[in-house]
Amino acid sequence: MAFLDLKNVSKSYGDTPVLQGIDLAVEEGEFLVLLGFSGTGKTTLVNLMAGLEMPTKGEVLFKGRPVTEPGPERGVIFQNYSLMPWLTVNGNVGLAVDTMFPELSRAERAAKVAHYVGMVGLSHAAGRRPAELSGGMRQRVNVARALAMDPEMLLLDEPLSALDALTRGNLAEEIEKIWEADKKTCVLITNDVDEAILLADRVVMMTNGPRATIGKITEVGLPRPRTRKALLEHPDYYAYRQEVLDFLEEYEHGNQSKHASGAAPKPKAVAAETPKAVAAE
Amino acid sequence: MTTVDPNFDADREARRERRFAAITKADTWFRVLGLAWITPLLRIGAGDNPRAHLGEIWRLLGVPVLAILAFLALWGTLAPQVQTSLGAIPGPAQVWEQAVGLNEDAVRTRERAADFYARQDERNAERIAAGDEPRYREFTGAPTFYSQIRTSIKTVFFGFLLATVVAVPLGIAAGLSQTANAALNPLIQVFKPVSPLAWLPIVSIVVSAVYVTDDGWFEKSFLVSAITVTLCSLWPTLINTALGVASIDKDLVNVSKVLKMGTWSKIRKLVLPSALPLIFTGLRLSLGVGWMVLIAAEMLAQNPGLGKFVWDEFQNGSSESLGRIMVAVFTIGIIGFLLDRLMYTIQSLFTFTNNR
Incomplete structure (x- = not known):
């Protein structure tokens, strides 16, 4: 039994289909990256996993039980920070601590908050409000808040997409480091190929919407811990990169796959039907 | 060096x-x-x-x-x-004279009151010396312009406070729940446009019937004015609170869902702070409406306050009346402006940037 199981999940809003026939098993302790163009329903998929939305068809199972509502056991790192503007860094992280450990004394609570704020390197800014922080710092607070829920798995919805390239790279490495520390199950959404390869055990590539589904899954066997520099020097890195890029190229400009016509393709079938990608491997 | x-x-x-x-x-x-x-x-x-x-x-x-x-x-x-039955309409100079006159009246009345109490104390000292019980009476001069202003401000704030206590919780309920909103909406739509002059007779009859104790904290006339203010100034706060609560950032709502915040802590930590700017917009409008309504209510019901002052001068019909009414008009305007500034200041203290 997989940790998080999506079984033939479809989602449509009214008459508009978004996702169709998704089968995906997330194993415990793995770092899964969902990669695809914007508008392919990646966020919807994460919302389904989090329990913020319910599938129109099929089911989402977390440790064998159907997901019916969101909860702190599946911590979400939201795309646009989503910090309470009226609370300081400590206050925002404190919200999560209060949820998970309501019985803490004042001092214990403060220590816990300080621990998570320190973990993302924001101790010096603990008393500031979101408006006084840079984008990267806000996203760190967002990460700290999710970690403070002490979740069993983390769902990261394009956590780095709103940041500039430099901050993005640094924060990606930091996420890798934090993940290394206790190997929590992670599902991260991105549209950045390098970010995907840096972080992923498996890269799940989405076909274009509407009726988006899983196009191809690639296992990334690069050694950990990974850094951007080490990756660039690794001989296999470019092969992985090429494989992912080839898949994306096929779907560029919003094209439906040349191969995946007719019935909703099963992931394995599509993988077999993309000879270019296989050749690159 | x-x-x-x-x-x-x-x-x-x-x-x-x-x-x-x-x-x-x-x-x-x-x-x-x-x-x-x-x-x-x-x-x-x-x-x-x-x-x-x-x-x-x-x-x-x-x-x-x-x-x-x-x-x-x-x-x-x-x-x-422009010639009227009371002479020409007064210009700025005459109005200023009347303002000075009203101030002098107030000063004189205050002196008379001080005299009255001094004499009363003297008399009581004599009575005590003679072995009698002292007697205390209130000074009963006509209310001064300033005491009318004080009464009006007290009344408007009391009515406004009542309105806030009723409107904010109702607004939160309407913003949070579609059902509550559906229930409240028709009532709001019907009662919002009702003029204070229509409420006044109902309020005064109900207050006379219900509030029968004579030893109460409030005078009946005070309650009638204040409740009329409440009924009319309820709506802007109610509508704006509901709007503020209904338009909370969806992402923040998702955060509260993932954190599984309880209803109470959700209201305290998410709903109230994020609706606060709009709640204050509503409060500011409400206080403005309340102040306008109060003057009308006082005039019609002959309840103490600036409205009664205007009405009395109108009935009085002396050559000074028009000037005095104009002094009252400016006073009402300036106090309204100050009340608005007060609310605006509080509002800007509680408004945060939308930067997340």
Whole structure:
């Protein structure tokens, strides 16, 4: 039994289909990256996993039980920070601590908050409000808040997409480091190929919407811990990169796959039907 | 022998910097208080080039002052040309005279009251010396202009407070739940446009019937005015609170769902803070409506306050009446303006930037 199981999940809003026939098993302790163009329903998929939305068809199972509502056991790192503007860094992280450990004394609570704020390197800014922080710092607070829920798995919805390239790279490495520390199950959404390869055990590539589904899954066997520099020097890195890029190229400009016509393709079938990608491997 | 301190210039420069920083900070407050024109004057005073600020001073101070002067001139020339049963309409000078007169009246009344109590104390001292019980009575002079103002302000705040206590929770309920909104919406739509003059008879009859204790904290007339204010000033706060609560950022709502916040902690930590700017917009509108309604209510019901003052002067019909009514009009306007500024200040204290 997989940790998080999506079984033939479809989602449509009214008459508009978004996702169709998704089968995906997330194993415990793995770092899964969902990669695809914007508008392919990646966020919807994460919302389904989090329990913020319910599938129109099929089911989402977390440790064998159907997901019916969101909860702190599946911590979400939201795309646009989503910090309470009226609370300081400590206050925002404190919200999560209060949820998970309501019985803490004042001092214990403060220590816990300080621990998570320190973990993302924001101790010096603990008393500031979101408006006084840079984008990267806000996203760190967002990460700290999710970690403070002490979740069993983390769902990261394009956590780095709103940041500039430099901050993005640094924060990606930091996420890798934090993940290394206790190997929590992670599902991260991105549209950045390098970010995907840096972080992923498996890269799940989405076909274009509407009726988006899983196009191809690639296992990334690069050694950990990974850094951007080490990756660039690794001989296999470019092969992985090429494989992912080839898949994306096929779907560029919003094209439906040349191969995946007719019935909703099963992931394995599509993988077999993309000879270019296989050749690159 | 004198030595030139090389830090002297740097020091002076730093002080200057600090002074300008302080002015910039104070500017936010001047703006809130409607005194934005002070800033450029202060900057010039602190050694800035006056030329750079002339345009601003002209716009912030020159134009308003000129407009007021033009208004006064127009008033002064046109008013005497209209003859009424009480003589010509008073111009600015006559109105000012009446304002001074009202102030003198108030001072005289205060002196008379002081005399009255001094005499009463004397008499009581004699009575006690003679072995009798002392007797205390309240001074019963006609209320002064100032005491009318005080009554009106007290009434409007009491009514406004009642309205807030009712409207904010109802608004939160309507914003959070579609059902509550569906239930409240038709009632709001029907009662919102009702004029205070329509409420007044109902309120006064109900208050006379229900509030029968004579030893109560409030006078009946006070309650009637205040409740009429409540009924009319409820709606802006209610509608804006509901809107503020309903338009909470969806992402933040998702956060509260993932955190599984309880209803109470959700209201305290998410709903209230994020709806606060709109709640205050509603409160500000409500207080404005309340103040307008109060004057009408006091006039019609003969309840103490500025409205009654206006009505009494109207009935009085002396040659001074028109002037006094105009003094009351300006007073009502200026107090309304100050109340609005007060709410605006509180509002800007509670508004945060939308930067997440």
